[in-house]
Amino acid sequence: MRDASPQTTYLKDYTVPEYLIHSVALNFVLDEENTLVTSRLTLSRNPASRSMETDLVLTGENLLLRRIVLNDDTELTDKDYQKTLDSLTVYNVPQQQPFVLTIENTINPKINTALEGLYLSNGMLCTQCEAEGFRKITYFLDRPDVMAKFTTTLVADKGRYPVLLSNGNKIAQGELPGNQHWVSWEDPFSKPCYLFALVAGQLECLEDKFTTQSGRDISLQIFVEPHDLDKCAHAMQSLQNAMRWDEEVYGCEYDLDLYMIVAVSHFNMGAMENKGLNVFNTKFVLARPDTATDSDYEHIEGVIAHEYFHNWTGNRITCRDWFQLSLKEGFTVFRDQEFTGDRTSKAVKRIEDVNMLRTRQFAEDAGPLAHPIRPDAYIEINNFYTLTVYEKGAEVVRMIHTLLGAEGFRKGSDLYFARHDGQAVTCEDFVKAMEAANNVDLSQFRRWYSQAGTPVLTISHTYNAAGQTLTLTIKQHCPPTPGQAVKEPLHIPVKVGLIYPAGSVAPCQLEGGAAADEVILELTQAEQDFVFTGLTAAPAISVLRGFSAPVKLVMERSLEELAFLLSHDSDTFNRWEAGQQLVGQVITGLVADVQNNRELRLDPIIIDAFRQVLAQPWEDLSYFSLLLSLPSETYLAEQMEVIDVVAIHKAREFVKLTLAENLQNALQTLYLNNHRDESGQFDAGAIGRRRIKNTCLSYLCALDDLAIKNWAHQQFKTAKNMTDQMAALSVMVNNPHYARKQCLTDFYQQWQHEALVIDKWFALQASSPAPDTFATVQALMAHPAFDLGTPNRVRALVGAFSQANPLHFHAANGQGYQFLADQIIALNTLNPQVASRMISALTSWRRYDAGRQALMTAQLERIMSTEAVSKDVYEIASKSLA
Numbered sequence: 095m096r097d098a099s100p101q102t103t104y105l106k107d108y109t110v111p112e113y114l115i116h117s118v119a120l121n122f123v124l125d126e127e128n129t130l131v132t133s134r135l136t137l138s139r140n141p142a143s144r145s146m147e148t149d150l151v152l153t154g155e156n157l158l159l160r161r162i163v164l165n166d167d168t169e170l171t172d173k174d175y176q177k178t179l180d181s182l183t184v185y186n187v188p189q190q191q192p193f194v195l196t197i198e199n200t201i202n203p204k205i206n207t208a209l210e211g212l213y214l215s216n217g218m219l220c221t222q223c224e225a226e227g228f229r230k231i232t233y234f235l236d237r238p239d240v241m242a243k244f245t246t247t248l249v250a251d252k253g254r255y256p257v258l259l260s261n262g263n264k265i266a267q268g269e270l271p272g273n274q275h276w277v278s279w280e281d282p283f284s285k286p287c288y289l290f291a292l293v294a295g296q297l298e299c300l301e302d303k304f305t306t307q308s309g310r311d312i313s314l315q316i317f318v319e320p321h322d323l324d325k326c327a328h329a330m331q332s333l334q335n336a337m338r339w340d341e342e343v344y345g346c347e348y349d350l351d352l353y354m355i356v357a358v359s360h361f362n363m364g365a366m367e368n369k370g371l372n373v374f375n376t377k378f379v380l381a382r383p384d385t386a387t388d389s390d391y392e393h394i395e396g397v398i399a400h401e402y403f404h405n406w407t408g409n410r411i412t413c414r415d416w417f418q419l420s421l422k423e424g425f426t427v428f429r430d431q432e433f434t435g436d437r438t439s440k441a442v443k444r445i446e447d448v449n450m451l452r453t454r455q456f457a458e459d460a461g462p463l464a465h466p467i468r469p470d471a472y473i474e475i476n477n478f479y480t481l482t483v484y485e486k487g488a489e490v491v492r493m494i495h496t497l498l499g500a501e502g503f504r505k506g507s508d509l510y511f512a513r514h515d516g517q518a519v520t521c522e523d524f525v526k527a528m529e530a531a532n533n534v535d536l537s538q539f540r541r542w543y544s545q546a547g548t549p550v551l552t553i554s555h556t557y558n559a560a561g562q563t564l565t566l567t568i569k570q571h572c573p574p575t576p577g578q579a580v581k582e583p584l585h586i587p588v589k590v591g592l593i594y595p596a597g598s599v600a601p602c603q604l605e606g607g608a609a610a611d612e613v614i615l616e617l618t619q620a621e622q623d624f625v626f627t628g629l630t631a632a633p634a635i636s637v638l639r640g641f642s643a644p645v646k647l648v649m650e651r652s653l654e655e656l657a658f659l660l661s662h663d664s665d666t667f668n669r670w671e672a673g674q675q676l677v678g679q680v681i682t683g684l685v686a687d688v689q690n691n692r693e694l695r696l697d698p699i700i701i702d703a704f705r706q707v708l709a710q711p712w713e714d715l716s717y718f719s720l721l722l723s724l725p726s727e728t729y730l731a732e733q734m735e736v737i738d739v740v741a742i743h744k745a746r747e748f749v750k751l752t753l754a755e756n757l758q759n760a761l762q763t764l765y766l767n768n769h770r771d772e773s774g775q776f777d778a779g780a781i782g783r784r785r786i787k788n789t790c791l792s793y794l795c796a797l798d799d800l801a802i803k804n805w806a807h808q809q810f811k812t813a814k815n816m817t818d819q820m821a822a823l824s825v826m827v828n829n830p831h832y833a834r835k836q837c838l839t840d841f842y843q844q845w846q847h848e849a850l851v852i853d854k855w856f857a858l859q860a861s862s863p864a865p866d867t868f869a870t871v872q873a874l875m876a877h878p879a880f881d882l883g884t885p886n887r888v889r890a891l892v893g894a895f896s897q898a899n900p901l902h903f904h905a906a907n908g909q910g911y912q913f914l915a916d917q918i919i920a921l922n923t924l925n926p927q928v929a930s931r932m933i934s935a936l937t938s939w940r941r942y943d944a945g946r947q948a949l950m951t952a953q954l955e956r957i958m959s960t961e962a963v964s965k966d967v968y969e970i971a972s973k974s975l976a
């Protein structure tokens with residue numbers, strides 16, 4: 095156990111900073127093991143602070159303090175200050191006028207395996223400061239509402255670190271004796287220290303430019319390790335697309351003359367929006383048709399856009415404190431979702447986002463770690479970069495967009511930018527700007543920021559033939575979450591459309607309103623009736639179109655009704671959703687049959703529905719593929735009272751096999767019609783062809799058919815792009831296949847020098863339902879290419895096994911749980927952030943049977959009692975058990 099229980103930070107305790115930092119001049123003499131940092135801070139008392147404190151308290155961790163000088167002339171002695179493990183207090187600093195504090199300290203990047211602060215990745219030095227990493231570089235006021243102007247000088251060996259980067263514009267450089275050189279950078283914009291970055295290393299750069307709407311030329315540079323220079327073109331194009339989109343949709347233009355992106359191999363998350371110098375996980379930069387899949391290409395464009403969009407939503411306007419994280423993350427995720435929808439297919443993007451929300455965020459909201467999108471307490475802020483803050487946060491912004499309309503939303507964002515440029519603000523400020531620009535009242539809507547949990551909407555309806563009216567009764571209820579026993583009703587936009595039995599659009603006309611093709615109902619009460627008039631027949635009801643709110647729906651619907659919506663709903667989301675509900679209901683029934691040892695039989699309505707989908711011409715082949723996809727095991731598990739991973743797997747596999755048997759001809763034709771040898775085509779057409787073809791292949795490979803197994807083998811051998819090669823390999827790994835072993839070996843041989851491809855190789859094996867998977871995972875842990883110090887590798891093996899392989903992770907004997915706990919304990923000292931994220935597979939223990947519950951909690955207890963347990967791990971493990 096820890097010596098002292100770690101402290102909790104509360105939103106209610108927020109106070110403004112006692113001191114402000116106006117400017118920072120940083121000087122780094124870079125060295126792998128001993129970097130010298132000199133920081134010259136210009137400070138003054140904050141006039142807004144009511145505190146009478148005359149001592150200055152700075153944060154700092156793992157720093158070796160060398161000296162402190164006040165006002166450039168007085169060196170402080172140890173009577174003038176006090177150090178603790180995480181702070182430096184300077185006694186009696188000047189109160190009446192600004193003062194200058196120069197601090198010298200050293201740090202050791204080489205032993206920094208937590209990848210926070212200054213660290214080493216493949217010989218390159220780089221930083222990660224969000225959320226609280228700057229304090230591992232030097233003493234500072236490490237909080238987002240302290241914003242300062244930074245100038246940074248980097249001094250380093252010219253051979254090892256020929257490229258020296260920091261935020262802003264390069265202002266000077268020079269040579270020094272002993273093969274050293276230096277570069278100075280100046281960032282003209284005030285920023286919190288979490289947006290500081292430096293990078294030094296042997297990097298190559300792809301350069302291009304962007305001309306802004308006002309005619310300024312921006313230089314764009316992407317820095318990578320030399321062997322990756324041939325994988326940057328897509329990232330560059332993505333950046334240009336994002337810059338254009340933000341001008342067109344939000345009127346936001348880039349503000350510096352230079353935009354730099356650096357790709358690093360060791361990174362805790364996806365990417366980081368440091369001002370003018372984004373640092374990225376290589377996974378979200380590097381792509382070549384033969385090394386990256388279509389979905390990698392899409393994710394790269396999305397993450398490049400996300401970090402770029404942060405320049406306005408995050409950097410120019412930042413967060414007052416970390417409880418406001420969703421202010422920048424929710425909004426920026428919403429922006430990147432809309433961007434990707436515009437670039438690819440709106441329907442497909444929405445479905446993918448909702449799939450992720452409903453499987454992973456809903457689980458978070460229903461579990462012991464549920465928190466509002468604006469949390470009110472944390473032990474370790476790194477634990478709150480969650481699906482709730484990001485994805486549910488984006489849904490909340492999307493609901494505002496739905497309620498105000500695109501134009502109203504734009505008025506609101508314009509006002510938000512105009513009011514708060516250069517400030518550190520709150521979620522409340524965002525909502526106020528939206529209200530003021532549109533003259534609306536969002537007081538009840540604000541509860542979305544403070545209330546955790548997923549609301550459940552229960553919908554019933556009655557049709558009155560004589561009056562030609564339809565009454566829709568909607569009840570809302572939100573189950574209690576930790577610390578919030580009672581929930582207030584929320585303001586929920588429910589988009590509805592009506593369809594006549596013949597398939598035509600029925601008018602949506604609320605009592606006293608005008609007729610429209612669809613309406614947005616504003617639910618504000620615990621129970622509310624909505625009366626539609628002028629309906630000549632009882633219509634089918636399409637509710638929550640476009641998934642207009644992050645809620646669960648309870649509505650009695652027959653399989654026939656769902657099949658009708660699957661063929662007739664004009665809303666692309668609800669059409670797909672009807673299919674998912676249809677298959678979902680049937681699989682749920684089959685799960686019960688498996689549990690009761692009954693013979694399995696697939697309701698022919700499913701086969702008919704799929705046959706109909708297959709018979710139609712589809713323009714958007716990616717959407718078509720989604721219509722043919724079965725709900726995931728994780729989604730099905732979410733719907734069950736007590737999760738039975740074995741029964742779910744069996745039932746779902748049975749449906750897949752039965753569909754393949756019954757629709758073999760159609761699936762084969764579709765496969766063959768769309769199978770081309772395409773190398774580098776990334777237009778929607780080629781992507782769609784690959785997606786539908788590989789969806790068919792996955793069904794067909796459930797069959798025990800040698801000819802089809804040969805197709806897969808052939809596709810693997812001849813593929814000219816990673817999408818096709820990986821799709822073929824995965825059907826061979828996930829189904830019995832004669833060439834499985836050989837192809838896995840060949841794949842490794844072929845790609846052993848491409849780390850990101852080898853990650854796929856690890857993840858694929860770790861997530862396979864094949865019976866030998868656990869043994870394979872254990873063997874892979876000992877593979878020379880496995881490394882616990884590389885987060886991407888850990889996520890590929892340990893993460894994929896625990897989070898994407900329910901069948902084997904939840905083995906009844908508990909071996910999966912024990913394995914995961916072993917890795918978490920090893921990671922706890924190495925990289926607490928990654929360790930803590932790996933716990934997520936254990937936190938939902940209450941959802942399983944008693945035997946598994948006991949095994950899972952035993953491992954959580956074991957994790958919690960690890961010696962020197964980190965705050966990160968302690969918080970998640972203890973709250974999971976509470």
Ligand code: TRP
Pocket residue numbers: 222224225361362363364365366367400401423479
């Ligand atoms: N702000 C980053 C983003 O949204 C994510 C981030 C937060 C991060 N903390 C981090 C990235 C730590 C890397 C490491 O894109």
Ligand code: ZN
Pocket residue numbers: 400404422423426
């Ligand atoms: Zn972000």
